Amino acid sequence: MNILTTLVEKTQEAITQLYGLSDTNISFEQTNSKFDGDLTFVVFPYLKHSKKRPEDTAKEIGDYIFNKMKAIKSFNVVKGFLNIEFSDDYWLNVLQSRIDHGIQIPEIGVNKKIVVEYSSPNTNKPLHLGHIRNNVLGFSICQIFDAVGYDVVKNNLVNDRGIHICKSMVAYEKWGNNETPQSAGLKGDHLIGKYYVMFDQYYQKEVKDLISKGVDKDEAKEKSSLMMETRNMLQKWENGDQEVFTLWTKLNNWVYEGFESTYNRLGVNFDKIYYESNTYLLGKEIVQEGLDSGIFFKKEDGSIWIDLTPEGLDEKIVQRSDGTSVYITQDIGTADLKYQEFKMDKFVYVVGNEQDYHFKVLQLILKRLGKSYADGLYHLSYGMVDLPEGKMKSREGTVVDADELMDKVVATAKKQTEELGKTDGMSSKELDELYEVLGLGALKYYLLKVDAKKRMMYDPKESIDFQGNTAPFIQYTYTRIASLLRAADKVNFSLPITFHSIEKELIKQLNAYPEVITSAANNYNPSEVANAIYDLAKTFNKFYHELTILGELDSNTRSFRISLSKTVGETIKHGFGLLGIQVPERM
RNA sequence: GCACUCGUAGUUCAACUGGAUAGAAUAUCGGAUUUCGGCUCCGAGGGUUAGGGGUUCGAAUCCUCUCGAGUGCACCA
Incomplete structure (x- = not known):
């Protein structure tokens, strides 16, 4: 009870x-x-x-x-x-029960399936800091759902077609000289990104030239030969042109290879990947369905709309006058596809908060259509990542590249660890793994400790700081415990024991941990786990500093403290697992 | 212009969803180890919770206005 x-x-x-x-x-x-x-x-x-x-x-x-x-x-x-x-006995029993049964997490998601869509990159340029927040958040929330018993499907919808990828294709065709990732010495996604940027540069120049010749700005954008070629390319793609299709496949595959290595390094993965090139036509039957049942209406020009003014929103287009679908049509289609495939109870979209309105509309439309699964939609809306100088702007080159950033944090981890010189006897392979664990841990934790909903500031200096509320601080605490346990005998303690207030505080925090997980799941918010683990580590360090463990003379008390330390270590490891962060045994 | 989100120590973030004297970290200053890993620990200063008004036993949190920041309002995705 x-x-x-x-x-x-x-x-x-x-x-x-x-x-x-x-x-x-x-x-x-x-x-x-x-x-x-x-x-x-x-x-x-x-x-x-x-x-x-x-x-x-x-x-x-x-x-x-x-x-x-x-x-x-x-x-x-x-x-x-x-x-x-x-009573003290009560708390000691709490610890004993925790030792006997492990971490008992309330199974609030048992027999329920949840599909979490996250990452969802465009295939025209490499991933940046904003994507890292998305990926790390998406992966972590999946771990958390899994921990509370949900059957989780990690889902990625790759945006692999459309005007943006055609831009890279046009640029590559014009100026690429059959360059390959190998010949250029670049990751595939970076190579394609290079051509995307190149396209934009020439395009801007062309528009500027046209304007200087007296052409109206909007008209210049329309009339640009590069833009016309791009639209032409898209047209050909949609018509199944063999040559265009071959080029598209080649470039996209390079991008996938690049993404794959970034995902691997980040430690994220997916159970189900949809490609927009396969799904972008979905949703049209549903539009027809909605039109037949009078939920949608047709305007004179043939475009199809839904009136959301009763809900305080606007009228929203769901199909163009030329019969082609818009963004939201595809989302209606893929939502339905997901349901056909998984019959999930909930489906989550990890997408930035600039799309709040879009998802509000999507859910409303699904409800109006009478889709049983509509209530299960949740938009995990996260805030954007700002830099000390302000917003990240690709135009101004202030975008923080994901791969470069990972290199940087890992290099910092290496430098700091070498300065400490505590890693004698570790092979160079083990050391490299350690630097990855520390560097990526620091980065992920930095992004996850902030409430997902809020916009946050990314300060490069602070993110490679290893003191205070950081992953390395917590990892260090873990290695201290690991080191302690290496030196300790196998132990049992028995009741009663009189304990110190810090010890009681530790037991209370351990006791509260399972509830932290369910709360994080209910609030779609990994930062709750991050903060709880940080508090636990902080309390442990205080305990470690103020009381002797191995040197304690009373053997029952010593055993108790070792057991307590061990349990704290397990909890840190577990919590970090939920955040997608590893812990080292030595550092 | 309309809609949504936000504004908390110098800075970056918390505050159990309406509870007690608003907490951490960082930066600054001052301390701690003949002892289990000092990437540790202890202490100090630092706040009119943007500002005004309201709701009530009680407000950073709810309502309202003002100021400031961001995002969205395409037959783009």
Whole structure:
């Protein structure tokens, strides 16, 4: 029996007995660390029924439950706050049970399937910092869902066709000289990115020239020969032109190879990959369906719309007058495809918050269409990553490249580790792995510790800082524990034991950990896990500093401390696993 | 112009979703090791939670206005 449920039960009983009030919504919160106690009950809401001062009301309720529960050691009252403290035995049993049964996570997702779409890159240029946030976030939330029992499908929808890739194709055809990733010594995605940039440069120049000849700006953009060639290329692609198709395949494959290595290094992967070139025609039957049932309507020019003004939004086009589909049509189609394929209970899109409106509309349309799965749609909307100088702008070359960034953090990890010189006896292969674990850990943690919904600042200097709220700090804590355990005998401790307040604090944090995971899952927010693990590491370091472990003379206490340390280490490793970050045994 | 999001120590972020004296990290300054890994630990200063008004036992959190920042409002994706 969970102590919290008993506590709620007894408190309800007290309130019924004392004030004749039943079926109230009793809730406890963690006691603020500045006060004594483990859990706190706030009595203010009950004052009008008790008709007594806050202090007296809290005292009354406290007396009642104190007499009914052995596990309560004491309670104290500050104003309207009833702080309850559990017995040491209770906390020791919590640790013992944790040691016996491992981390017990409430299985809130059991027998439920969830499809998480993340990453979803365009194949015209390499990944950048913003994509890293997306990937790391998407992967982590999948780990978290998995931990709470969901059947998770990691899904990527690759945006491999359209006008953007045609731009690279046109540029490559014109100026590429059959260059290959090998001949250029570039990753495939970087090579294609080079041509995309090249296209844009020539295109801008052409538009500028046209304008200087007196052509109107919009017209210049239309009339640019490069743009016309690109549209022509797209047309040919859609008509299945063999030559264009061959070129497209070649360039895209290079990009995939490049992405593959970036994904590998980042440690992310997918169970199901959709390619837009296969799915972009989907959704048209559904549009027809909606038109037949009167949910959509046709305008005079033949374009098809939905009226969302009753929901406070606008009219939204779902099919062009020429019969071709728009972005949202494809999304309707792929949502349906996902459902046909997976019959999922929930489906999540990890996409930046600039598309908030789009996903609101998508969900509304699916609801209007009567799709049973519409309620399961969730847009995990994350904020953009800013630089100290402001927004990342590809035009101004301030975009932080993913591969370069990873190189940089790993190099920093190497430098810092060498300065410390604690890695004697490790092979160069082991060292290289270690630098990856530390460098990428630092980067991922930096991105994950911030609430996913919020926009964040990426400060290059701070991200390679290894002190404070960082992955290396936590990894260091882990290696300390690992080192400790290498030197320790196998141990058991027995009750009772008297323990220090820091030890109790550690047990409380360990005890709260499973709830952190379910909360992170419910809020689609890995940062909750990151912050909990950080707090745990911080508390452990304090414990480690203030108390001796291996040198403790009382063998029962020593065993207890070793067991406690071991459990902390396991929890750090587990939490970091949920974030997609590894921990080293030595560093 | 309309819609949405945001504004918290110098800086980067927290605050259990309405609870107690708003916490960390970083930077600055000052301390700690004959002892298990000093990438550690302890301490100090630093805040009118952008500003005004309201709701109530109680507001960083909810409502409202003002100011400031960002995003979205394509027969682009």
